[in-house]
Amino acid sequence: xxxxxxxxxxxxxxxxxxxxxxxxxxxxxxxxxxxxxxxxxxxxxxxxxxxxxxxxxxxxxxxxxxxxxxxxxxxxxxxxxxxxxxxxxxxxxxxxxxxxxxxxxxxxxxxxxxxxxxxxxxxxxxxxxxxxxxxxxxxxxxxxxxxxxxxxxxxxxxxx
Numbered sequence: 001x002x003x004x005x006x007x008x009x010x011x012x013x014x015x016x017x018x019x020x021x022x023x024x025x026x027x028x029x030x031x032x033x034x035x036x037x038x039x040x041x042x043x044x045x046x047x048x049x050x051x052x053x054x055x056x057x058x059x060x061x062x063x064x065x066x067x068x069x070x071x072x073x074x075x076x077x078x079x080x081x082x083x084x085x086x087x088x089x090x091x092x093x094x095x096x097x098x099x100x101x102x103x104x105x106x107x108x109x110x111x112x113x114x115x116x117x118x119x120x121x122x123x124x125x126x127x128x129x130x131x132x133x134x135x136x137x138x139x140x141x142x143x144x145x146x147x148x149x150x151x152x153x154x155x156x157x158x159x160x
Contacts, residue, residue: 001093003100006050006063011040013060014052017085018043025146027124029117029153043081049108051100053084053093061088064097066105069114078110078160082124094124098131106160118154119143125154133158 006014018039025032030042043065044050053062062084069079080101084093105113113133118125120138129135133156141150 001056001061001096002054003051003096004054006044006052010052010060010063011044014043014063014083015039017087018063018083020086021083025144027119027122029119029143049104051097051104053097055088061085061091062093062097064101066101066108066110066113068110069116076109076111078105078108078113079116080105080113094127095131098127102131102158102160110160112157112159115154115156117143118156119145120152120154121145121148125156128156128158131158 015036019036022028022030022034022039023032034042043063048065048067050063050065052060055061062082064080064082066078066080068075069077082094082097084097102113115128115133118128136155136157138152138154140152142153143151145151
């Protein structure tokens with residue numbers, strides 16, 4: 001698997017799985033009806049370094065970004081987003097993207113990374129904790145999950 005910086009022409013290959021994941025309403029606190037134009041702005045907007053994971057056929061199977069979470073004197077705390085094509089889950093793509101983004105963030109001078117809204121039922125919570133993230137707090141009953149009803153949103157952090 002190759003992880004590389006995304007190019008403008010990659011978006012049409014990211015959008016199908018981005019849309020599928022967000023429309024499912026199980027893991028991201030974004031509107032399930034987000035338009036493609038709005039999705040592109042959310043994922044690839046100003047200040048974001050975007051990466052893609054390609055399999056050995058050149059298919060894009062995942063994407064991630066890193067960006068400052070805050071501004072000004074707190075701009076050295078990063079935020080990131082990760083999506084893996086659901087057809088390819090369980091193949092280590094998410095872990096590879098996470099390890100890559102953590103290394104990029106550290107090399108870019110970030111001191112830590114925070115996730116502001118991790119749905120507590122998201123299987124990725126296990127991945128994040130295995131990579132050294134801790135749950136700082138949970139906002140109870142903050143997320144309307146389509147299968148589990150009201151669930152919490154974790155705020156997670158890891159020093160870099």
